[in-house]
Amino acid sequence: MQRELKLRIASGIVLAAVTLGATWAGGFAFQLLSVAIGLLVYYEWATITKLAERDFQGNALGWLSQVVIAALVLMDYMPYSLPVLAGSIVLSALWVLVKGTSWWLPAGVAYAGLTSISLAAIRGADYLGLIAMLFVFAVVWGTDIFAYFVGRAVGGPKLAPAISPGKTWSGAIGGAVCGVLAGVAVFMAHFSLDDARMPVAALLLSIASQIGDLFESFVKRRFGVKDSSRLIPGHGGVMDRVDGLIFASVAALLLVLVQLLLGGGRSDNFASVLLGL
Known part of the structure; x- marks a missing residue:
């Protein structure tokens, strides 16, 4: 196994352990x-x-x-x-x-x-916050992983060739479908799915995640850099790993704020509003 691949795997394991441990602890x-x-x-x-x-x-x-x-x-x-x-x-x-x-x-x-x-x-600090964060993770990771594999398998027209030449429409659609399924699966593991709010929310977050990926690609291309930094051995920078998560999380924040402004949901619990509970 090449040294670079070993380094990538090791740092990936550490990142996953830290992230999931902190998510569990809240x-x-x-x-x-x-x-x-x-x-x-x-x-x-x-x-x-x-x-x-x-x-x-x-x-x-x-x-x-x-x-x-x-x-x-x-x-x-x-x-x-x-x-x-x-x-x-x-x-x-x-x-x-x-x-x-x-x-x-x-x-x-x-x-x-x-x-x-x-x-x-x-x-947040409660059980609903844990489920809400896992829901966002599932949407973002499902979108990212399956956009890559579906795009490679199906190919077809490019999504944004001037910004990110490797991305295709097939990958974007496949990633969105799988991201929605992953997010809904996390939700249904804990609650019953009574309406279309969660699939719609998951779709919006999946789209936001892909826009976030394209946005970071645009910024890096604008300044002629390959990776945002070398902070993470084998992975590049933090922005390279969380670009989609940032936009999806901000989209979730906006969804909650809109619902609160319209008078829906409990204003004292962000996660309950996001999850539609």
């Missing part, structure tokens, strides 16, 4: 994982887009926003995290307007901040 353990992912995503984003080189002070502002959001998540002040993130995005956008620097700054603040907040909000 609470502070998963909050810590969420903010770690968010901070590493901002680090990779700033590195790829060369924010430190282009705008050192603006990048420092971006780091400050991520640290504050991380602190709010870890201290379980989740209701304050979204307003603080919104303020940080506005402040960084004003900085860009005044200084004439890069719009990749507010985009990175939003991308990384929403990563920490959405992941922590989904998992």
